[in-house]
Amino acid sequence: MQLYSPLSTTPKRKAVRAPALGSIDGLRIGILENGKLNAEEMLNEVAALFVQHHGCTVRTLASKKNASAPAPSNTLVQVAQEVDFLITGLGD
Amino acid sequence: MSTTASFRTHEVPDDLLAAIDYCYDQGWTDGLPVVPPVVDRVKAMLAADSRPADTVIARHPATGLDLSLHAAAVNAVMAGCLPEYFPVVVAAFEAMDKPDFNFHGSTASTGGSAPLVIVSGPYADEIGMNADVNLFGPGNRANGTIGRATRLILRNVFQMLPGISDKSTQGNPGKYSFCIAERARGNPWPPLCEAQGYPKGTSSVTVYAGGGFCNVENHGGNTPEQILSSVADAMANYGCITLGQAVVILAPEHMQIVAGAGWTREKAQAYLFTQAKRSVDGMKSVGKYRDREYDTQHGEGAHALAEAGFMHRGLTPDDILITMGGGDAGGHSCFIPSWSRGRGSIMQHSAIRAPDK
Numbered sequence: 001m002q003l004y005s006p007l008s009t010t011p012k013r014k015a016v017r018a019p020a021l022g023s024i025d026g027l028r029i030g031i032l033e034n035g036k037l038n039a040e041e042m043l044n045e046v047a048a049l050f051v052q053h054h055g056c057t058v059r060t061l062a063s064k065k066n067a068s069a070p071a072p073s074n075t076l077v078q079v080a081q082e083v084d085f086l087i088t089g090l091g092d
Numbered sequence: 093m094s095t096t097a098s099f100r101t102h103e104v105p106d107d108l109l110a111a112i113d114y115c116y117d118q119g120w121t122d123g124l125p126v127v128p129p130v131v132d133r134v135k136a137m138l139a140a141d142s143r144p145a146d147t148v149i150a151r152h153p154a155t156g157l158d159l160s161l162h163a164a165a166v167n168a169v170m171a172g173c174l175p176e177y178f179p180v181v182v183a184a185f186e187a188m189d190k191p192d193f194n195f196h197g198s199t200a201s202t203g204g205s206a207p208l209v210i211v212s213g214p215y216a217d218e219i220g221m222n223a224d225v226n227l228f229g230p231g232n233r234a235n236g237t238i239g240r241a242t243r244l245i246l247r248n249v250f251q252m253l254p255g256i257s258d259k260s261t262q263g264n265p266g267k268y269s270f271c272i273a274e275r276a277r278g279n280p281w282p283p284l285c286e287a288q289g290y291p292k293g294t295s296s297v298t299v300y301a302g303g304g305f306c307n308v309e310n311h312g313g314n315t316p317e318q319i320l321s322s323v324a325d326a327m328a329n330y331g332c333i334t335l336g337q338a339v340v341i342l343a344p345e346h347m348q349i350v351a352g353a354g355w356t357r358e359k360a361q362a363y364l365f366t367q368a369k370r371s372v373d374g375m376k377s378v379g380k381y382r383d384r385e386y387d388t389q390h391g392e393g394a395h396a397l398a399e400a401g402f403m404h405r406g407l408t409p410d411d412i413l414i415t416m417g418g419g420d421a422g423g424h425s426c427f428i429p430s431w432s433r434g435r436g437s438i439m440q441h442s443a444i445r446a447p448d449k
Contacts, residue, residue, distance in 0.1 A: 003111065003129050004130075006249070009099065009158070009162075070153060
């Protein structure tokens with residue numbers, strides 16, 4: 001008996017991680033908040049730790065209207081020009 | 093069909109029970125046994141759509157995984173669908189593929205919604221769907237297996253796996269199957285497919301990320317205001333109220349009272365929007381008030397019925413889908429809350445491509 005596979009036939013995408021930063025001292029931070037209830041507060045607290053311990057500066061606060069959808073590409077392109085690294089995460 | 097030759101197959105012993113166990117072993121089921129997707133049954137399912145088997149009908153926005161007609165057919169067989177149900181499954185995913193439905197978010201979320209599939213128009217009767225007694229099941233093969241095929245595709249094709257990529261806090265019984273037909277018999281209002289603008293004779297599928305099921309019992313009310321106020325109260329309970337949309341299925345007894353008094357769908361929508369609300373102070377008392385949401389509802393472009401000092405359910409009366417379904421007896425309507433807290437998923441619809449006769 002032959003059964004067809006019920007899985008997608010899409011080839012797996014090759015995803016690669018961005019190279020790790022050599023040092024975060026003095027770098028520019030962006031924050032991408034997802035609109036959830038405590039997201040902005042939580043991410044600001046995290047960013048404050050980088051400021052305190054590594055002399056970073058917070059440059060950009062970007063928002064997503066929809067927590068569960070990918071960030072719009074124009075948001076990411078804009079933020080990438082202004083910061084060295086980005087903090088994001090859920091904030092319920 | 094030569095186009096199916098390139099799709100991956102698994103060779104299993106000629107033993108049906110062993111094949112069912114094989115499907116379990118592969119992790120292809122929703123926990124219930126599936127019909128093994130043997131080649132002939134898949135080909136028969138594919139014959140219900142005239143397009144090539146490798147036609148892509150939906151794509152996962154986060155992972156890029158594609159849903160081909162072939163994969164949809166395999167899962168439809170596994171769910172127990174007959175070939176004539178397949179156009180409904182296909183239309184459901186063509187609707188879910190529209191970006192505003194956001195099927196990744198609504199499936200992955202802790203909110204635990206399930207895609208409610210509502211079939212409107214003559215095709216529902218042609219394939220023997222149930223719009224009557226025991227509307228939400230169990231008991232009807234078409235309703236049960238079309239809803240189940242939707243889930244199996246989310247699981248197997250899009251890899252929305254419980255506990256891994258589907259992080260629903262409590263799940264939802266609709267995640268096994270959540271599919272109904274709009275009742276045409278005795279329905280005084282235009283069918284949804286007509287209201288959605290499809291040509292006469294064209295049926296439609298509406299998909300909605302439903303966060304559960306709330307029975308609305310009212311056997312004593314005998315005016316539209318009494319019936320709809322009990323529906324509105326369910327829509328605005330503190331556990332459910334958000335800026336999200338709503339689906340309301342009126343029982344025939346309730347519809348007789350509402351439409352019998354001359355109320356149109358639009359008038360009922362406006363009444364429900366007006367009544368389904370909580371005060372700002374009340375929302376604050378349970379910790380659910382947010383300035384951002386109030387501004388969305390009351391700021392520029394606010395609907396004229398949005399009352400200052402209150403949070404309504406949804407943004408406009410059009411956010412409330414109302415139709416009729418269920419058996420003749422009983423004052424039991426229902427309200428289906430939307431997924432989670434807001435506008436993350438907006439209901440969508442698509443035409444059903446009925447096969448040539």
